[in-house]
Amino acid sequence: MMGGPAVELDGVEKRFVSRTGTVHALDTVDLTVAPGEFVALVGPSGCGKSTLLNLVGGLLLPSAGSVVVNGHRVTGPPAEVGVMFQSPVLLDWRTARENVVLPLEVHGGRRAARKAGERADALLRLVGLDGFTDRHPGELSGGMQQRVAICRMLIADPDVLLLDEPFGALDELTREHMNAELARIVGTTAKTAVLVTHNISEAVFLSDRIVVMTPRPGRVAGIVDVDLPRPRTLEQVTTEPFQRVARAVRGLLDPRPSVAADGAGARTVVG
Secondary structure, three states, X not given: OOOOOOEEXXXXXXXXXXXXXXXXXXXXXXXXXXXOOEEEEEOOOXXXXXXXXXXXXXXXXXXXEEEEEOOEEOOOOOOOEEEEOXXXXXXXXXXXXXXXXXXXXXXXXXXXXXXXXXXXXXXXXXXXXXXXXXXXXXXXXXXXHHHHHHHHHHOOOOOEEEEEOOOOOOOHHHHHHHHHHHHHHHHHXXXXXXXXXXXXXXXXXXXXXXXXXXXXXXXXXXXXXXXXXXXXXXXXXXXXXXXXXXXXXXXXXXXXXXXXXXXXXXXXXXX
16 A cells, blocks of 8 residues: 555445344444554443454444455455454364465365465465464364464465454453464554454554544544553563553543542643
């Protein structure tokens, strides 16, 4: 893409209509994500974070407003977008390599999948799974399965990565190490990324900006810039600059005076 934002939402609203009534999930969301930027979406359960991600991924269409990826209005799943969910959703009867190339096989047949074998092996090496390419999911730990899912997301070389709580089901220690791995991979590949998470520390560790959303209907309560040097390390999590950014996010999530953050060290823009 030559110039312009990677992702742009303009006045986006989403309503779900059923026989029991209407759920107003998102209300007038404006958001721009620059190429190569890592943005996290944080907010209470049910605020529309995953709905917003699904709109960018073309899995849902807005009730009002527009969603644009790489200059093109989203009317279905864009080819330049890769998605990763909380569960790795690997096929038990396929090896790690075979799971990685599955999207190419679905769209281009087995010949396309065979041609991508070397790229799949390179991606598995990138995430530290060299030597496990022919293992089945049942032979891999939860963290290793998520690494395979990362490779599957990257196999078609998407410009934009959509991450819906990808490590939410992992134990805390594994999750921390997977966050460090994800930060390294995104930095190495220079991808644009949008992450949904309930974990503030995870958002601060990974992101350039954190978008804080209100309870349903989801709106942008404010945006916190994460002005911390990269590459980030797990040791930074306990430092005062890191915690100042985390307090700024918490202050937007619960703006009562008793818990509001001063925002020092993080440029906060209230929308």
